[in-house]
Amino acid sequence: MILGDLGADVIKVERPGTGDDTRGWGPPFDERGESAYFLSINRNKASLAADLSDAADRDLVEQLALEADVVVENFLPGALARRQLDAARMRQLRPELVWCTISGFGPGSRRPGYDFVAQAEQGWMAVTGEPDGQPMKVGMALVDVLTGKDAAISILGALVARGRTGVGAHVEVSLAASAAAALINVGQNVLVGGDDARRWGNAHPNLVPYQLFGAADRDLVIAVGSDSQWQALVVALGLEQLGGDRFATNRQRLAARDEVVAVVGARISERAAAEWIAVLDAAGVPCGLVRTVREVVADAAASPLTGMAPSVPGTVRRPPPRLDEQGAGIRAEGWGYFSRALSRS
Secondary structure (H helix, E strand, O other), X not given: XXXXXXXXXXXXXXXXXXXXXXXXXXXXXXXXXXXXXXHOOOOOOEEEEOOOOOHHHHHHHHHHHHHOOEEEEOOOOOOOHHHOOOHHHHHHHOOXXXXXXXXXXXXXXXXXXXXXXXHHHOOOHHHOOOOOOOOOOOOOOHHHHHHHHHHHHHHHHHHHXXXXXXXXXXXXXXXXXXXXXXXXXXXXXXXXXXXXXXXXXXXXXXXXXXXXXXXXXXXXXEEOOOHHHHHHHHHHHOXXXXXXXXXXXXXXXXXXXXXXXXXXXXXXXXXXXHHHHHHHHHHOOOEEEOOOHHHHHHHOOOEOOOEOOOOOOOOOOOOOOOOOOOHHHHHHHOOHHHHHHHHHO
């Protein structure tokens, strides 16, 4: 979808009859029966239903792949090789082809890849949730999203290299690798400090105060990332008892976490969240309301049909396709379908 947002013509090859599994991941479904989950990630694509076990369909997919700039696939090992549609053969036929394989757990693994499993196995759940609660997954399928972005980045890098050398590449990304890489500072804390990471709830292992606070009417977050921001917070909240040298550095505040959080939390509870946001914004202290998804989508450039606005400088050119919606045109015209469809519009 990211590449489509950036202007690429994208053919989504789906199994006949049922199509992409996410077409059935609901409710909710729209009035046409399309699931919200499918709609969220499939704009700017054309759908072709093809049975890779059928010789004619297999030949069609091969021809489309050999004429493409990029092929993205997430089949288990051996599935495409049995049909002579694997990366090695296709790139031998067309060396300039960029081929991207997305897997759950890396080359050769036959384990199906699901976001929830990757979050569990790659340490995310161990550090998400309340300190005395159960391990918790992130609310969105964020490993899936990060892996998709890693795939897009890898593809674009391969296309740049091809522009210089004329040779494509086989790039491979996985849910497991993307999730592990995303540990970032949490993983580095373990590498440097030696102690295992743990759950901090809505607090931060390295910064204080950097967490959730309850105002008189609703929750907000304060994210003090520097000592100068701390001084601005003390002044804005009128907390003279926290001023001076005792809590001047983040190291000192970390050592006195409970005291600092208790005093700040008590003051925040005295007034409405919107009032504190105005005060803290004026003081240059990073902060924000804890908004609901309904509040966010009401303010966003979002559509029940095409989803949230592109996160890259792109455009929404076509809605998510019905199963095989463009199949007849693609079978008749191949990639020429897109240019002729544009001329007809």
